[in-house]
Amino acid sequence: xxxxxxxxxKRKSNLKNINWMENEEMFRxxxxxNSPGIASDITIVTAYFDIGAFQKGRLRTFTPNKYKTWxxxxxxxxxxxxxxxxxxxxxxxVKELREGFCENETQIYLxxxxxxxxxxxxxxxxNVMSQENYPxxxxxxxxxxxxxxxxxxxxxxxxxxxxNLTDTKFISWMDIGLFRFxxxxxxxxxxxxxxxxxxxxxxxxxxxxxHSSSTIEDIIAGNLVWVGGGMFVGKTDLMYVHCVDYMKSxxxxxxxxxxxxxxxxxxxxxxxxxxxxxxxxxxxxxTHSLDDWYHLANVLKDTHEIKTRRVKTLxxxxxxxx
Numbered sequence: 001x002x003x004x005x006x007x008x009x010k011r012k013s014n015l016k017n018i019n020w021m022e023n024e025e026m027f028r029x030x031x032x033x034n035s036p037g038i039a040s041d042i043t044i045v046t047a048y049f050d051i052g053a054f055q056k057g058r059l060r061t062f063t064p065n066k067y068k069t070w071x072x073x074x075x076x077x078x079x080x081x082x083x084x085x086x087x088x089x090x091x092x093x094v095k096e097l098r099e100g101f102c103e104n105e106t107q108i109y110l111x112x113x114x115x116x117x118x119x120x121x122x123x124x125x126x127n128v129m130s131q132e133n134y135p136x137x138x139x140x141x142x143x144x145x146x147x148x149x150x151x152x153x154x155x156x157x158x159x160x161x162x163x164n165l166t167d168t169k170f171i172s173w174m175d176i177g178l179f180r181f182x183x184x185x186x187x188x189x190x191x192x193x194x195x196x197x198x199x200x201x202x203x204x205x206x207x208x209x210x211h212s213s214s215t216i217e218d219i220i221a222g223n224l225v226w227v228g229g230g231m232f233v234g235k236t237d238l239m240y241v242h243c244v245d246y247m248k249s250x251x252x253x254x255x256x257x258x259x260x261x262x263x264x265x266x267x268x269x270x271x272x273x274x275x276x277x278x279x280x281x282x283x284x285x286x287t288h289s290l291d292d293w294y295h296l297a298n299v300l301k302d303t304h305e306i307k308t309r310r311v312k313t314l315x316x317x318x319x320x321x322x
Contacts, residue, residue, distance in 0.1 A: 001247065002212075003210045003212060004212075005285075008206070009189075012281075013281045014281075017277075017279045018279050029236075029237050032237075033169060034237065038168065040170065041168040041193075042171065043079065043170070044077065044079045044158055046082065047085060047153070047318075050087045052064065052090055056140075056143075056301060057140070066256040068093065070179075070180035071176045071183075072183040073179035074098070075101060076186070077188075077190070079107040080107075081102065081110070082106075082160055083106070085109075085285070086111060086112060089226060092100070092111070111145075114151055116155060120150075121250070122145060125147050125254070128259045129144060134228045137223045138152075138262070139260075140275075141220065141223075143298060146166075146261070147259060151246075154173075154243040154262070155247060157240070158247070161237075162240075168236065169235060171233070171236045171239050172193075172234075172300075173229075175231065178294065179301075191300040191301060192304035196304045197283070201238075203234060204227035204231075204284060204285070204296065205295050205296045206283055210267070211224075214267070216258045220264050220265050224267060225267065226264045228292070229266065242279075246266070247277055249269040249274070252275055253268065285299055
């Protein structure tokens with residue numbers, strides 16, 4: 001069955017599936033991020049791990065230098081920003097990019113891959129990918145370190161929430177090169193939730209329709225994508241649950257001897273016959289085009305700019321009558 005974006009967004013959230021009393025950590029997170037005094041801003045979490053140059057698709061090669069150019073846009077983002085990396089060079093670069101601009105809203109953490117679950121499971125990922133006749137789709141089903149970089153997004157968000165590194169009601173993952181096409185611009189911008197955002201769900205870009213009759217094998221062998229993993233946003237407490245469910249789903253897929261990137265895991269975990277039931281629904285954003293990889297990011301960026309223009313326009317007209 002093919003579910004259109006409209007069909008998907010009609011699905012009701014059943015937050016009763018979440019037992020906030022499950023453990024002390026769940027209760028604490030739910031209480032903290034629903035307190036009346038918490039800011040309604042979005043904290044942006046991103047990361048860069050140096051896995052060297054890698055083949056992307058049949059013809060392209062992505063290099064560390066390419067990512068260093070793409071990340072220039074973070075010098076203009078006004079949201080609270082948390083950056084993780086295993087590279088001292090990137091720590092220095094991020095400090096330089098944010099210097100004199102939102103320095104108090106910037107946290108940079110130098111971490112070791114050995115301390116991260118997503119990289120510790122790299123040997124298991126490699127074992128799955130090394131199976132005879134396993135699909136060879138570069139780098140998704142070939143490069144275990146690339147796969148780990150995709151799964152670490154969800155681990156890092158849980159780390160941010162568990163360690164109280166954010167004090168905002170909403171949190172978002174953003175690939176560090178997401179705004180690559182506007183990296184050369186100079187104007188500052190802020191990511192803001194649009195009016196139609198459903199705070200009971202996690203928002204993603206929809207790239208292609210979700211076919212509920214697909215199998216995990218179909219999704220990985222066909223490199224199928226339902227939602228893009230470059231950006232997703234939601235209420236901080238619900239995001240924690242979503243990321244925990246994601247990590248459990250990765251573990252389950254490794255047991256089933258199937259793995260690829262975050263996009264194939266997300267597609268799989270929302271299949272009706274997936275062994276684990278995700279507790280938080282997804283809201284999809286799309287323009288119904290073939291290039292919606294950046295749509296949600298643009299919506300969040302444009303929402304703030306539209307609000308700012310309205311305020312400036314109202315101020316202008318008000319001043320005319322003083």
